[in-house]
Amino acid sequence: MIVKLQRKTTRYSDLTYGQYYAVIGIEADDFRLLNDRGQPYLYPSQLFEIVDPSEPEDWITEFGEDGERYAYPPRLYACGFFEDFFDAKKEAVVTFWQVVNQRLGTAKVSASSSS
Template sequence: MKVKLKNIDECDEFYKKIIEGTALSHKKIYEIIEIHREYYRIENDNKEPILYDKRIFEILDPSIPKDCIYQFYFEDSDETHEDEEGFIWRNFEEEYNITPKCFAQRAFFDFYFDKHEEQVAIYNDYIRERNMSNNE
């Protein structure tokens, strides 16, 4: 999947501030690493795999690489509700991500940013292979 930043003139003030605070360039095309419900993970101009709000991007190529998998899970919400019998239920939010198989472990990017050797090596190998296949 490939995206580029929206034209800043098409955005409201909130998104203009978000775009200005990113390490992304206008007119540059970015390849998505991961897709979350509300975010794309993109390697920015500083070579960091950061989550960015989907709403600041224009989709250029919607295709998803064949090596990606779909993961669906629930996250605890801070909100609760009470049923008719007075039982308190914690609400859950549905979450998903579409990610390369090599990143399909719980908290992969948390470990990556904590500089765990295994996750850093896996990520670097993935980016190297992706860049080689893009140059062919």
């Protein structure tokens, strides 16, 4: 899934207006993506226009009690994975970058959608 930041916002200064971002996961309907500082943070989905809605077929998707969506690649779906990543636990960091580099290598914005 590729999204584009719809408007400037001072609250999220680590994102650039008009920039395209590859969504690497969805958590409680928020998008996890690499911000301009290369950090995988969560952002409200309302900030973005979906440019390409296609998602990898292997994502695991579940819904919470209130219908909120959770979706990640299998290797990033483990409970506590991102806590381990931000705690700089080697296995989580290595796994994260392997998965993200693979995904970003296949993410594309078509010429027709970038205008």
